[in-house]
Amino acid sequence: xxxxxxxxxxxxxxxxxxxxxxxxxxxxxxxxxxxxxxxxxxxxxxxxxxxxxxxxxxxxxxxxxxxxxxxxxxxxxxxxxxxxxxxxxxxxxxxxxxxxxxxxxxxxxxxxxxxxxxxxxxxxxxxxxxxxxxxxxxxxxxxxxxxxxxxxxxxxxxxxxxxxxxxx
Amino acid sequence: xxxxxxxxxxxxxxxxxxxxxxxxxxxxxxxxxxxxxxxxxxxxxxxxxxxxxxxxxxxxxxxxxxxxxxxxxxxxxxxxxxxxxxxxxxxxxxxxxxxxxxxxxxxxxxxxxxxxxxxxxxxxxxxxxxxxxxxxxxxxxxxxxxxxxxxxxxxxxxxxxxxxxxxxxxxx
Numbered sequence: 001x002x003x004x005x006x007x008x009x010x011x012x013x014x015x016x017x018x019x020x021x022x023x024x025x026x027x028x029x030x031x032x033x034x035x036x037x038x039x040x041x042x043x044x045x046x047x048x049x050x051x052x053x054x055x056x057x058x059x060x061x062x063x064x065x066x067x068x069x070x071x072x073x074x075x076x077x078x079x080x081x082x083x084x085x086x087x088x089x090x091x092x093x094x095x096x097x098x099x100x101x102x103x104x105x106x107x108x109x110x111x112x113x114x115x116x117x118x119x120x121x122x123x124x125x126x127x128x129x130x131x132x133x134x135x136x137x138x139x140x141x142x143x144x145x146x147x148x149x150x151x152x153x154x155x156x157x158x159x160x161x162x163x164x165x166x167x168x
Numbered sequence: 169x170x171x172x173x174x175x176x177x178x179x180x181x182x183x184x185x186x187x188x189x190x191x192x193x194x195x196x197x198x199x200x201x202x203x204x205x206x207x208x209x210x211x212x213x214x215x216x217x218x219x220x221x222x223x224x225x226x227x228x229x230x231x232x233x234x235x236x237x238x239x240x241x242x243x244x245x246x247x248x249x250x251x252x253x254x255x256x257x258x259x260x261x262x263x264x265x266x267x268x269x270x271x272x273x274x275x276x277x278x279x280x281x282x283x284x285x286x287x288x289x290x291x292x293x294x295x296x297x298x299x300x301x302x303x304x305x306x307x308x309x310x311x312x313x314x315x316x317x318x319x320x321x322x323x324x325x326x327x328x329x330x331x332x333x334x335x336x337x338x339x340x
Binding site: 009033035036068093094095096128130131133134135136137138139 | 174235236237238239240241242267276279291294304305306307308324325326
């Protein structure tokens with residue numbers, strides 16, 4: 001076989017290999033969406049004895065709906081004040097009208113109404129979002145346990161009602 | 169190019185394809201899709217009448233899990249309406265399972281002039297799709313059954329019209 005012919009065959013096979021690899025890699029990215037707890041990672045930390053900084057880190061290619069974010073505290077009796085959520089990006093939806101979404105991340109400062117020193121609290125956050133590839137997740141709840149700064153420790157023996165009560 | 173190098177390249181291509189397919193399959197459960205629970209299901213339609221999926225045995229059944237709060241779901245439905253109209257007489261039956269509130273479903277069904285049943289499943293209904301391979305419980309999720317009740321295709325996300333028509337043509 002002539003040398004030029006050999007090089008052309010080699011180049012073709014190399015190109016075919018590269019194209020196949022690229023196609024399968026992009027196909028796998030398309031069919032491999034993140035689970036919602038990874039796409040919309042929730043974290044919370046105490047800024048002071050009465051303030052919780054709640055944060056969603058939103059993966060690239062995903063977005064959350066502003067009006068679908070809700071917060072709760074356990075035990076519910078402790079009480080939580082949820083401020084007005086930051087403004088999101090406005091999206092005109094054919095069916096629901098004006099909607100606001102978050103991308104990248106969103107931070108909300110929650111006020112703990114009646115904290116007891118040394119008490120353990122759980123901040124629950126519900127969110128609902130979608131991926132740009134064209135799928136949506138049902139509402140997902142994530143929970144973070146925090147320990148309020150210690151004083152005299154008072155164990156909390158009260159049970160929580162089974163129904164979750166959102167504070168916003 | 170030496171035939172040895174050719175063999176290596178061909179193996180590399182085969183390996184890449186296998187890897188791609190493997191990653192795609194990893195999204196699904198390790199167990200094969202199980203439609204038993206779904207086909208035994210009975211859910212209320214928009215009029216409150218319980219409808220059993222069993223009544224459509226023998227049809228090419230397209231079960232679509234959707235919700236009004238899912239934009240991509242709403243976007244693909246007009247094509248389902250078209251396909252139902254054209255292929256219904258040939259034995260295709262679309263059935264929507266709405267992971268949603270009844271009033272929203274009724275309103276959207278009216279706007280779309282929906283020509284196939286919309287069954288109301290409530291927010292937990294998406295769990296019914298998990299045994300079928302919807303590990304993330306995301307929407308839209310579509311399962312297509314052949315006339316013998318076997319799963320012919322499952323799809324997470326938008327089902328392209330050309331792909332839909334091609335699958336249905338093969339089953340009719």
